Amino acid sequence: MTTTGPSPEGAPALPHCPSAGEIAARVRSGRESAAEACAAALGRIAETEPAIHAWCHLDGAAAQARARALDDAGPHGPLAGVPVAIKDIVDTADMPTENGTPLDAGRRPQADATVVRRLRAAGALVLGKTVTTELACGAHGATRNPHAPARTPGGSSSGSAATVAAGGVPLALGSQTAGSVVRPATFCGVWGMKPSFGTIPRSGITRLCRTLDHAGVFAGSAGDVALGIDAIAGDDGLDQACAGRAPTRLAAALALPLGRPRLALIREPAWDEVEPGAAAAYEAAAAELGAEPLAPGPAFARAKAVHRGIMRREIAHAFAPWWGRGAAQLSDIAREHVEEGLEIDAAAYLSLLDEADAMRRAFAQIMRPYDAALTPAAPGPAPEGLEFTGNRAQQSLWTLLGVPAINVPALKLDGLPLGLQVIGRFGADAEVLRAAAWCAGRLQEARG
Amino acid sequence: MTTTGPSPEGAPALPHCPSAGEIAARVRSGRESAAEACAAALGRIAETEPAIHAWCHLDGAAAQARARALDDAGPHGPLAGVPVAIKDIVDTADMPTENGTPLDAGRRPQADATVVRRLRAAGALVLGKTVTTELACGAHGATRNPHAPARTPGGSSSGSAATVAAGGVPLALGSQTAGSVVRPATFCGVWGMKPSFGTIPRSGITRLCRTLDHAGVFAGSAGDVALGIDAIAGDDGLDQACAGRAPTRLAAALALPLGRPRLALIREPAWDEVEPGAAAAYEAAAAELGAEPLAPGPAFARAKAVHRGIMRREIAHAFAPWWGRGAAQLSDIAREHVEEGLEIDAAAYLSLLDEADAMRRAFAQIMRPYDAALTPAAPGPAPEGLEFTGNRAQQSLWTLLGVPAINVPALKLDGLPLGLQVIGRFGADAEVLRAAAWCAGRLQEARG
Numbered sequence: 001m002t003t004t005g006p007s008p009e010g011a012p013a014l015p016h017c018p019s020a021g022e023i024a025a026r027v028r029s030g031r032e033s034a035a036e037a038c039a040a041a042l043g044r045i046a047e048t049e050p051a052i053h054a055w056c057h058l059d060g061a062a063a064q065a066r067a068r069a070l071d072d073a074g075p076h077g078p079l080a081g082v083p084v085a086i087k088d089i090v091d092t093a094d095m096p097t098e099n100g101t102p103l104d105a106g107r108r109p110q111a112d113a114t115v116v117r118r119l120r121a122a123g124a125l126v127l128g129k130t131v132t133t134e135l136a137c138g139a140h141g142a143t144r145n146p147h148a149p150a151r152t153p154g155g156s157s158s159g160s161a162a163t164v165a166a167g168g169v170p171l172a173l174g175s176q177t178a179g180s181v182v183r184p185a186t187f188c189g190v191w192g193m194k195p196s197f198g199t200i201p202r203s204g205i206t207r208l209c210r211t212l213d214h215a216g217v218f219a220g221s222a223g224d225v226a227l228g229i230d231a232i233a234g235d236d237g238l239d240q241a242c243a244g245r246a247p248t249r250l251a252a253a254l255a256l257p258l259g260r261p262r263l264a265l266i267r268e269p270a271w272d273e274v275e276p277g278a279a280a281a282y283e284a285a286a287a288e289l290g291a292e293p294l295a296p297g298p299a300f301a302r303a304k305a306v307h308r309g310i311m312r313r314e315i316a317h318a319f320a321p322w323w324g325r326g327a328a329q330l331s332d333i334a335r336e337h338v339e340e341g342l343e344i345d346a347a348a349y350l351s352l353l354d355e356a357d358a359m360r361r362a363f364a365q366i367m368r369p370y371d372a373a374l375t376p377a378a379p380g381p382a383p384e385g386l387e388f389t390g391n392r393a394q395q396s397l398w399t400l401l402g403v404p405a406i407n408v409p410a411l412k413l414d415g416l417p418l419g420l421q422v423i424g425r426f427g428a429d430a431e432v433l434r435a436a437a438w439c440a441g442r443l444q445e446a447r448g
Numbered sequence: 449m450t451t452t453g454p455s456p457e458g459a460p461a462l463p464h465c466p467s468a469g470e471i472a473a474r475v476r477s478g479r480e481s482a483a484e485a486c487a488a489a490l491g492r493i494a495e496t497e498p499a500i501h502a503w504c505h506l507d508g509a510a511a512q513a514r515a516r517a518l519d520d521a522g523p524h525g526p527l528a529g530v531p532v533a534i535k536d537i538v539d540t541a542d543m544p545t546e547n548g549t550p551l552d553a554g555r556r557p558q559a560d561a562t563v564v565r566r567l568r569a570a571g572a573l574v575l576g577k578t579v580t581t582e583l584a585c586g587a588h589g590a591t592r593n594p595h596a597p598a599r600t601p602g603g604s605s606s607g608s609a610a611t612v613a614a615g616g617v618p619l620a621l622g623s624q625t626a627g628s629v630v631r632p633a634t635f636c637g638v639w640g641m642k643p644s645f646g647t648i649p650r651s652g653i654t655r656l657c658r659t660l661d662h663a664g665v666f667a668g669s670a671g672d673v674a675l676g677i678d679a680i681a682g683d684d685g686l687d688q689a690c691a692g693r694a695p696t697r698l699a700a701a702l703a704l705p706l707g708r709p710r711l712a713l714i715r716e717p718a719w720d721e722v723e724p725g726a727a728a729a730y731e732a733a734a735a736e737l738g739a740e741p742l743a744p745g746p747a748f749a750r751a752k753a754v755h756r757g758i759m760r761r762e763i764a765h766a767f768a769p770w771w772g773r774g775a776a777q778l779s780d781i782a783r784e785h786v787e788e789g790l791e792i793d794a795a796a797y798l799s800l801l802d803e804a805d806a807m808r809r810a811f812a813q814i815m816r817p818y819d820a821a822l823t824p825a826a827p828g829p830a831p832e833g834l835e836f837t838g839n840r841a842q843q844s845l846w847t848l849l850g851v852p853a854i855n856v857p858a859l860k861l862d863g864l865p866l867g868l869q870v871i872g873r874f875g876a877d878a879e880v881l882r883a884a885a886w887c888a889g890r891l892q893e894a895r896g
Contacts, residue, residue: 196691235875243644243645243874244644245693313798314798317795317798344794346761347764348794350765353658357688361686
């Protein structure tokens with residue numbers, strides 16, 4: 001059952017997890033029960049969890065009981081019987097949701113978040129909750145990188161990325177306000193995608209930023225990314241950012257033959273921060289994939305500052321309840337977000353929103369000739385230590401622009417995962433995922 | 449050609465204007481040229497313009513030249529050869545756009561607004577620009593009510609409503625941030641609709657409020673409302689509020705048989721401000737239409753304050769360039785908006801946005817059993833005088849919620865127009881327009 005080879009840094013052997021698509025097909029056809037799929041997942045998780053600490057709420061007996069209830073109901077749906085992990089800032093009515101902060105210890109939501117409700121409606125088994133950094137932006141959690149336990153798994157969706165990487169479950173939910181899907185995905189070596197802003201409703205997900213928060217998924221393949229997002233996307237009548245937005249049809253888009261996409265290589269916004277080995281790997285991949293260099297230009301010069309200002313001002317607002325209940329129990333990182341955010345006045349905040357709008361329009365313009373663009377997912381592999389979940393300079397521009405961003409776990413550096421980030425035009429979720437799948441296939445062929 | 453009877457208050461005789469659908473059908477089939485349709489419109493306008501002052505830029509010779517160019521190109525499209533009026537806050541590359549303020553005297557935009565570009569692409573002839581109040585929220589313009597020249601036409605889209613009411617053109621563009629489509633429509637006795645927030649792109653329309661500005665149309669019938677909105681709706685890749693939004697298909701929706709809608713009667717938010725005669729007319733119409741009383745409840749208690757705060761804070765930001773160039777040339781009304789807005793800090797502003805989100809969710813909930821709701825369009829007919837363009841208490845809640853709002857010019861009080869406002873769930877533009885069309889038909893039958 002274990003498939004990984006010797007680890008460079010004392011990592012546990014990582015079991016192989018079947019894909020979500022395979023599990024669902026087996027469960028729908030009666031070849032496997034949801035209870036069996038659940039037991040298998042719990043078994044895989046038990047192998048690595050002592051070394052990885054991906055889960056913060058995982059009650060095996062309760063999960064088995066829910067799986068048996070699924071079997072009694074006759075499992076159906078695109079995710080029939082598929083065990084999934086949920087980042088612990090996403091509300092679940094039958095499990096705690098503690099937001100990675102002692103201020104929410106024992107918190108039990110009244111209702112499922114829209115995404116959780118929809119996963120269950122698609123037949124999925126919500127197995128448990130995964131470790132998030134504090135309030136999805138503050139102090140790190142207990143999770144370790146499955147490929148190198150002395151290194152960070154990235155954050156804030158640390159546990160979701162780590163359990164997928166460790167073969168625990170095939171599909172996990174995360175969220176991204178700066179780089180919290182793509183960064184842990186590249187560090188852990190899994191697929192991660194945040195689709196365009198407003199594609200997935202955020203109702204019932206703890207808010208950091210009204211204009212920056214995105215939900216996203218982690219999976220072992222492009223196909224599972226598609227299955228996961230298709231199950232949860234589309235207007236729920238509750239999140240204004242999704243108003244009037246149709247569900248995605250990513251799985252259908254992936255089922256069509258993949259042609260060579262028109263690819264750009266965007267080294268910005270922080271190529272100077274990319275480590276030399278990683279830069280060489282990215283350049284080589286871009287050459288292999290036929291990507292054409294594209295410089296975004298001066299319209300994006302203030303992107304980092306604009307993202308930071310909007311993020312901190314909106315966090316300062318959203319965190320007021322925690323601040324009020326116990327500022328002293330917040331980490332220095334979270335306190336700094338709030339304190340810096342409170343300094344930004346309404347005129348400055350509204351100007352930052354205008355700047356972001358202008359960048360979105362400029363990006364739509366420069367991307368017209370391309371189906372997608374390649375860009376670094378991070379400056380390099382996961383850094384050592386758990387304290388620092390990694391530089392967000394490679395991810396935050398795409399979050400600010402609200403465009404689709406995907407980590408393709410296609411590269412390695414010094415035996416550690418290094419992701420290629422594939423991004424694209426706003427709304428072009430299907431085109432960008434198709435391009436990412438084509439890139440993954442092409443790079444695999446090239447490696448022979 | 450003139451069709452109205454004697455006027456109660458010295459109004460000019462108002463010529464009959466063929467519908468946009470009729471003109472386009474004639475022009476497409478070659479029975480009439482765009483140049484002939486243009487000349488007819490100019491003739492109708494000449495009859496009433498000295499009394500009404502609906503237009504601020506109208507160059508008949510230039511319009512005729514554009515119409516002949518349309519004829520040379522072979523007129524086609526759903527609005528082939530239809531003369532349309534554009535509120536003077538909407539950019540036109542071939543005419544001034546002066547925003548109703550001396551600070552923009554002689555301003556000539558570089559490019560058409562998306563809505564103007566789309567109207568032209570649909571075959572329409574942009575005849576000229578219509579009077580707006582100062583920056584669409586300040587001092588009134590020169591326009592008078594076509595049914596009673598001593599009364600206000602309403603604002604801010606004063607000229608667009610007035611010229612449609614006066615038989616000048618069959619279709620006109622306006623905008624609504626508080627009540628600037630529905631209010632002039634009810635006072636002037638024409639159809640007016642602002643669809644759901646984000647349905648029509650606002651790119652190239654002078655911004656007041658990023659979260660409240662809506663584009664809308666005035667017309668003589670539900671069918672022309674549909675033709676107009678269908679021509680201009682849908683994501684343009686430039687206005688973030690429209691991201692991912694499909695074009696509307698309102699004309700197709702109206703073409704299906706109209707069944708009796710499930711109607712609510714919502715007297716709030718300011719029933720106590722409705723004049724006794726108007727209240728009686730609304731109650732009688734609701735009874736005739738079988739509407740069931742629905743009290744929105746305490747979730748909406750702060751709607752007026754929330755709308756006002758968001759509007760003023762966003763106006764204070766958006767008007768900074770005019771304020772900087774010449775605060776002394778702004779009216780007291782506009783200055784008051786800015787000064788009050790500047791007092792609202794970032795925390796208060798973000799809290800107001802949260803309150804608005806909560807009201808949107810609550811409204812979606814209470815409207816579930818209904819296709820649409822009836823509510824007063826205004827407290828009564830147009831008030832006397834031009835200074836005050838009318839109370840916005842009956843319109844601003846629906847703008848804040850971002851839901852479709854339609855004025856149905858179905859009632860009369862003391863010989864003056866009184867509109868029935870039909871509103872509905874967010875995104876239900878087609879259902880609400882169908883309900884409005886059914887109501888209009890039913891009330892016409894009832895009056896025999």
